[in-house]
Amino acid sequence: MTAVVVDKLTKVFNQGRPDEVLALADVDLTVGDGEFVSLIGPSGCGKSTLLRLIADLIGPTTGTVTVAGLPAAQARREQEYGIAFQQAGLFEWRTVRRNVELPLELRGAGKAERRAKAEQMLELVGLSDFAGHYPGQLSGGMQQRVAIARALAVQPPLLLMDEPFGALDEMTRERLQSELLGICAKTRTSTVFVTHSISEAVFLADRVVVMSARPGRITASIEVELPSRDEAGRQAPVYFDKITEVRQALRGISTGPRADSRAEA
């Protein structure tokens, strides 16, 4: 089943008021089952808005969002997705284990099941030894891994990530990118990943979706096939070619409306 279908989505904030903002205009996006899509575009183009619409944290002005064949609101109720944002967003007063258990608790899972699942997820992100620690005792990268473990705890078919590695140093970031790919492959999760980093977008994704400046429209969709998603992949000529292609697509957007024929329509 298709993980996400976004159909003719438009989002206007503060409609009818002087501070009205057209954030997204006529966005169509399909994410295949098990596909990893990176979303990239200039600041303020509506990436987070699109992610929040998919997650049903906000509602569309017009258009529809379908997640795993369900309307977004129903998918949210049935916990069809997990979310991880730039700030890890952990609860400081809960141990790492209890943070990961939270979505299971909300779902009404029993204690033994919660415990077992949290342990499994923490093992996946390499943090089994830190289950009893509090977030404040962990580094930023470790906190991000806890957030990813939490997002994955209910084994959602869809993972929505908004610059989850934005605040991390380059080395930690690259390590977590590899870990994330490993996790997604193991759990067969479909992923929409918002980033400002062209190289990160290319390294992670099966497809990089490029958005124009506000109002956000999708202006390019670039398939990425690397020989491998590891150090060798980062050295491959095709990796650099794709980085150039994405950069040019982004530049096309900022150098004028001609690059986006739909913007003129």
Ligand SMILES: Nc1ncnc2c1ncn2[C@@H]1O[C@H](COP(=O)(O)OP(=O)(O)OP(=O)(O)O)[C@@H](O)[C@H]1O
């Ligand atoms: N709740 C809101 N009320 C009014 N305007 C909003 C709201 N949320 C977002 N916007 C506006 O919608 C536009 C898109 O914002 P959004 O955060 O989705 O962009 P973004 O591409 O994620 O930006 P960045 O890359 O800087 O994080 C911006 O102009 C923003 O000011």
